[in-house]
Amino acid sequence: MTYRCVVLVKQVPDTTQIRGKAMNEDGTVNRAALPAIFNPEDLNALEMALQVRDRHGGTVTVLTMGPPRAADVLREALYRGADKVILLSDRKFAGADTLATSYALKCAVERIGAFDLIFCGRQAIDGDTAQVGPQVAEKLGIPQITYAETILSLDGDEIVVARALPLGREEVKCSLPCLLTVVNTANRPRPPSVRRAMAYKLAATPLEYGALLEAWPEFGSPEALEAYLVERGLQIPVWTAADIGADESMLGLAGSPTKVLKINYVVLGSTGSKEIPPDDEGIAQLLQELAQDYIL
């Protein structure tokens, strides 16, 4: 059996670079001052989906909701091996909390059509709630396996997954379709392929035609550029609220019951110390912990 995989990915500000002008006076993140990156655990989710496709056949479709520049993570997904990518972008999505975000994503997944597996990162490094994956599963009415670390078996419409929990490991069996949220110890994401980067370097959404025409004026007009991209499978589709048949009252600010009342700075003081054995194992453990906390 082959598997139709959908991966939900988010473009995030690189919160490991918070310094200088990266914070606004009101305590919110100045997104423009930080580089935008692929949410780290979404790379693990993408890698898990690519491994399923490579082993069993099928497709990997990557979906992100975000502003026009979120197309960057979709190009990166193509360079790393995704078959199809879709940008969900509309001013009507702006100001969404996790409830409105997961509603829009659920509508988009339904528009994609039949699927077997949805992969999400466990958590985004900016919002940090870890709510979106589980909420999408709830809204689609499918089972979810959170903290997924290893797919132990995938046979027909049954999957067995090992979950990485703070106090150990749990093995869970589940029927498809289902949604997994993937942890950063699951795998080592493959790097972008140079061959694919050459093939997809012009992949663009219609929202980027202006910039593309400035860089390559020889295309002449947006119509000629579009014909060129469509013919070569390089046009990244952009879906709006209308395209996914969403109820507008459940999108963006209107659909977001969460209100941020106050933002506090938290300064973490040192509370203790930990001795690291001066051997290879001790150093490897330290490096793993630093990577897990995004310090490295």
Ligand SMILES: Cc1cc2nc3c(=O)[nH]c(=O)nc-3n(C[C@H](O)[C@H](O)[C@H](O)COP(=O)(O)OP(=O)(O)OC[C@H]3O[C@@H](n4cnc5c(N)ncnc54)[C@H](O)[C@@H]3O)c2cc1C
């Ligand atoms: C009142 C309120 C207003 C907000 N307004 C804005 C705003 O105007 N602009 C803004 O950028 N943010 C806004 N946010 C933040 C926004 O709600 C969250 O960034 C978003 O819902 C995702 O939550 P999270 O970052 O905690 O993701 P998590 O739940 O931690 O993410 C888990 C996983 O879900 C998937 N996922 C999460 N988000 C997306 C996405 N967008 N596309 C595809 N997959 C995804 C990824 O696989 C990710 O690893 C607002 C939040 C609140 C509470």
